[in-house]
Amino acid sequence: MEPTEQLRDRLERITSPTLKNWQPPAGPMVDQINENTVVDMGWGRILFGHTFQSNDQLFEVMSREKSGQRDIAFYLRDPHVLLSKGPDQLFLDPSHTYRLWMHDYRAHRQPLNPISVRRIHNQDDANAINYIYETRQMVTCAPEFMSGRYVSRSKVYFVAEQAPDNRIVGTVTGLDHVNVFNDPENGASLWCLAVDPQADMPGVGEALVRHLIEYFQTRGRNYIDLSVMHDNKEAIALYEKLGFQRVPVFCVKCKNSFNEQLFVSPSEKQKLNPYAKIITKEAQRRGIGVKLLDADHNYFALELGGRSIVCRESLSELTSAVAMSRCDDKRLTHRVLQSAGLKVPEQFEAGGRPENLEIIERLRHVVVKPARGEQGHGVSVDIQTPESLEKAIQYASRFCPDVIIEECIEGEDLRIIVIDYKVVAAAVRRPPMITGTGKHTISEIIQKYNRRRKAATGGESHVPMDDETMRCLRSAGYDCESVLPAGEKIKLRKAANLHTGGTIHDVTEQLHPQLSIAAENAARALNIPVTGLDFLVPDVTGSEYVIIEANERPGLANHEPQPTAERFIDLLFPQTAH
Numbered sequence: 001m002e003p004t005e006q007l008r009d010r011l012e013r014i015t016s017p018t019l020k021n022w023q024p025p026a027g028p029m030v031d032q033i034n035e036n037t038v039v040d041m042g043w044g045r046i047l048f049g050h051t052f053q054s055n056d057q058l059f060e061v062m063s064r065e066k067s068g069q070r071d072i073a074f075y076l077r078d079p080h081v082l083l084s085k086g087p088d089q090l091f092l093d094p095s096h097t098y099r100l101w102m103h104d105y106r107a108h109r110q111p112l113n114p115i116s117v118r119r120i121h122n123q124d125d126a127n128a129i130n131y132i133y134e135t136r137q138m139v140t141c142a143p144e145f146m147s148g149r150y151v152s153r154s155k156v157y158f159v160a161e162q163a164p165d166n167r168i169v170g171t172v173t174g175l176d177h178v179n180v181f182n183d184p185e186n187g188a189s190l191w192c193l194a195v196d197p198q199a200d201m202p203g204v205g206e207a208l209v210r211h212l213i214e215y216f217q218t219r220g221r222n223y224i225d226l227s228v229m230h231d232n233k234e235a236i237a238l239y240e241k242l243g244f245q246r247v248p249v250f251c252v253k254c255k256n257s258f259n260e261q262l263f264v265s266p267s268e269k270q271k272l273n274p275y276a277k278i279i280t281k282e283a284q285r286r287g288i289g290v291k292l293l294d295a296d297h298n299y300f301a302l303e304l305g306g307r308s309i310v311c312r313e314s315l316s317e318l319t320s321a322v323a324m325s326r327c328d329d330k331r332l333t334h335r336v337l338q339s340a341g342l343k344v345p346e347q348f349e350a351g352g353r354p355e356n357l358e359i360i361e362r363l364r365h366v367v368v369k370p371a372r373g374e375q376g377h378g379v380s381v382d383i384q385t386p387e388s389l390e391k392a393i394q395y396a397s398r399f400c401p402d403v404i405i406e407e408c409i410e411g412e413d414l415r416i417i418v419i420d421y422k423v424v425a426a427a428v429r430r431p432p433m434i435t436g437t438g439k440h441t442i443s444e445i446i447q448k449y450n451r452r453r454k455a456a457t458g459g460e461s462h463v464p465m466d467d468e469t470m471r472c473l474r475s476a477g478y479d480c481e482s483v484l485p486a487g488e489k490i491k492l493r494k495a496a497n498l499h500t501g502g503t504i505h506d507v508t509e510q511l512h513p514q515l516s517i518a519a520e521n522a523a524r525a526l527n528i529p530v531t532g533l534d535f536l537v538p539d540v541t542g543s544e545y546v547i548i549e550a551n552e553r554p555g556l557a558n559h560e561p562q563p564t565a566e567r568f569i570d571l572l573f574p575q576t577a578h
Helices: 003-015 055-062 079-085 123-135 143-147 177-181 204-218 233-241 274-285 321-328 330-339 353-363 386-397 442-457 467-475 513-526 564-572
Strands: 038-040 045-048 072-074 090-092 095-101 115-119 155-162 167-176 187-195 223-229 245-247 251-254 289-294 299-304 307-312 347-349 366-370 380-383 403-407 412-419 422-430 433-435 489-491 503-506 530-537 546-551
Touching (some): 045 055, 055 079, 079 090, 079 251, 123 167, 123 187, 155 204, 167 177, 167 204, 177 187, 187 204, 204 223, 204 233, 223 233, 274 289, 274 299, 274 564, 321 330, 321 513, 330 347, 330 513, 330 546, 353 366, 353 386, 353 403, 366 386, 380 386, 386 403, 412 513, 412 564, 422 564, 433 442, 467 489, 513 546
Parallel strands (some): 045 072, 187 223
Antiparallel strands (some): 038 045, 090 251, 095 245, 167 187, 289 299, 299 307, 347 403, 366 380, 412 422, 412 530, 422 503, 530 546
8 A cells, every 4th residue: 555545544544433335354244334323421412413414403403402411413424504593592502523544552561550440330430430520610410320221331330539537539431433323443432531630649531531431441442532622631642651642533512502602703791700609600590681890800880670790709799898898807606696695716816925925825826817808818727836836827917907716616617608688508628738659749739620610610729839838737747849648638728718729518407406506596696698607516416506797798608509599599589489
C-alpha cells in the first residue's frame, strides 16, 4: 500500500465509525449492525447516529426526549443535515471527541494505593453516584437504573473508593459497542466521568479512566471513545496524558433548560456567582422576571406584577439594616443570642498583652477572629500559646481593627439555614483535608485540590496559601515542599469555612429537634428572615450546642439538594409557592 493510501486508510478508521468497506484488524466479525440503536442511561438516551437509516428517523426519535433528561446523538455522519431538520430544537454540542487505540495505551506501573476501583454493587452505591452527579451539576437517574433490572452486558458502572473509610469519591460509566449495536469496529466508549469535588487526594479520575480502559482491553476491544467539553482543560489534559487523540466526531443535543448555557448567547447573568444563580434560576422557572443590576457584585431585582425586590444573593430588602448589623458584628450577635437564652461560647475583646495572657491561661484553647468580616478571613482556631495568640491577633487585625478572643469548643461545625423562621437545611462543614500519595508534594496536592473545589463552586472555594495554612502545616510537621506519605491525611486549616477550601455534608434528616428549635429561636431573636447559623455540636443527632455566628447572606447553593432556593422564593413571592 502506498503511503498516501495508508494515511487515507488510517484517517478513515479514525474519523467516524462508518461501516462500509472496512475490515477490522482484530475482533469478531458481525453480519449486520443493529439499526436505530438507542441506549437508555437513566439520565437520558445515547443515540448512535450512524446506526440510523436516515436523519429523518434520528430527528423523530430525538424529538421524543423526556422532560428533565438529556439525550445525546453521537457518531453523526451529517450533523449539519440533522440540525437542519429542527434548528429550533437541536444544537451542535461544543464538545470534542477523543479516541484511544488500545495498542497505544501504556498501563500505570505504580497505582495509587489509597484508591481502589470496583463495579457498582447496590443501591447505596447508586445513591453515592447520584450525589457526585449532583455536586457536578449533572443529571441524576433512578438508583435502580444503575443497580437493578436495567443492568446489562452493554453497560458497566465503576466507582472509586478511597481508603481507609471506603468512601466513594468518583464514578465512570462504560458502553460496550459490540453488545450495544454489533460494532464491527470492535469499540467501546466512556461516559459520565465524575469525581467528588470534596475528594482529598489527586488521581481519582485517572484511576477510573485507566480501570475502564483496562476493562475493555481485556475484552479485546480495539478502541475507546469519549466526549469532553471543549473548555474542560483539566479533563482534556488527563485524556491526552493517557494517549487519547482528538478525532472529528460530533454530537447533537436537544435545546432544553439543562443545556441552555451551551446554545444561548452569553449574557450578563452568567457573570453571577453560584449563590446568585441558584436564586435567579428558580425565579425564572416560576415566571418571575430577573433584572440584573450589578453582575460583578451579584445584585439583581426580582419582579412579578407590581412587586419588585432587590437582592444580593440571599440578602434581600426583606432583611432590615438593623438585623444585618446584628449579624455583621460578632460581638453584637453574641449579646443578642445570649440575651435570648441561647447557648454561646465565652467571648472577649482582645486587649493588651496582660489581659490576653490571662484569657489564654484560663481557657487554654481559643479562637481568634475579626469582630466583623466573613468567609473565614482572619480566623485562627485552636490557639494555645501566648506567642501564637499575639500572631493570631495581628493576623485578624488585618481584616478588622477590632479583634475578639473566643472559647474554643470541640465539635462538628454545623451550618443551619433558616428561611422565614423555619429550618430548611443543615450541613456539617469540615476543614480542608488532603491525603498523601507518596509521590506528590503538599503544594502539588493542594493545587489539584483547589482545582476541584473551584470547578465545583464556580471559583468560590479554595485553600489560600496564607499564614493560617502555613501554621497548620508546621503544626503537622510539614511544609509546602514535603512529600506526604501515601494514605496519610492532614488538615490544611482548623476552621471549616467553605470559602477557604472547607467541605460540606448534608445532615438535614439527622438533625436533632432541639437544634432546629435553637436555630429558629436565634433567627427570631435577630429578627432576620434568612440566615445561616453556625453551631458547634458534639453530635448532630444530639441536643447539645453552642452558636458562634450568624450569617445574613448564606450561600444557598451549598445545600443542594435541599430546597433552599425554593423556600427563598416562597418567602419573597408567596403567591408562586406550590
